[in-house]
Amino acid sequence: MEFRFQADEYLYNQLIACGLREYDAKIYVALFGMGVASATELHESTGIPRGRVYETLSYLQEKQFINSEGTSPIMYRVEDIRLTYSAFQNDLNTKTRMLYLSLLKLEDLHHPMKFPQDSVPILTEGGIENQFRLMCRRAKSEIVILCNDAELLKRFSADLHKIRKKVDVEVIVPEPEMATELSLPCYMVKDAVDKSLFNPMGTDYPDSMLLQIYTDMRNMFIICNKDGRMNGFYMQNPLHEEYIIKTLHQNITRIKYL
Secondary structure, three states, X not given: OOOOOHHHHHHHHHHHHOOOOHHHHHHHHHXXXXXXXXXXXXXXXXXXXXXXXXHHHHHXXXXXXXXXXXXXXXXXXXXXXXXXXXXXXXXXXXXXXXXXXXXXXXXXXXXXXXXXXXXXXXXXXXXXXXXXXXXXXXXXXXXXXXXOOHHHHHHOHHHHHHHOOOOEEEEEOOOHHHHOOOOOOEEEEOOOOOHHHHOOOOXXXXXXXXXXXXXXXXXXXXXXXEOOEEEEEEEEOHHHHHHHHHHHHHOEXXXXXX
């Protein structure tokens, strides 16, 4: 199909960019120039195979780009552009809503725990353990750990003993009894500190936090429990991490009997 006017070619390309198929755009542009045309005339004008012309006309009429009148032959013309725009917008809104609902279902299936924006979820136990050890290796000066689960911390005790030779390690627990189960120096926060620090920021399951690790006031990795399964997420938010660590430094005391 050769375009008579440059504007027709521009319109054709814009319609393709908006999601119309090649044949849809060709017939729609042709009808604008022809005013009224039969399927046979559109076939002859555009070079589109006759069978595909009927298929395309049916689609365009369904989407309210064109309308038809008469019989033997049926004549086609473009619909009022305001009606076409409104129908196109409604169709787009419906598809957008369907996409959003589908994405929600996928998120619920694969990411049952809701994670903070800009975080990186890590949902396998092996991946979580690997990320904890990588956090320790990346640390250059300091590691701060807030722990609600002594058993989980014991799992990483060998890594922490090894890294203590290179950087400062502070383990903060909510109850002094937990310190007796660990072979590491442990600390507690003073009563003035909000105990919400022991809950993961921004998740839907604040009581499920098992462990938080902060390195060098820049990186944070949180391990939570959801329905008996470990979930983790990694974040890098220097302003938040620096605030948390400075608050802790000013408000922790070492548990004396360790």
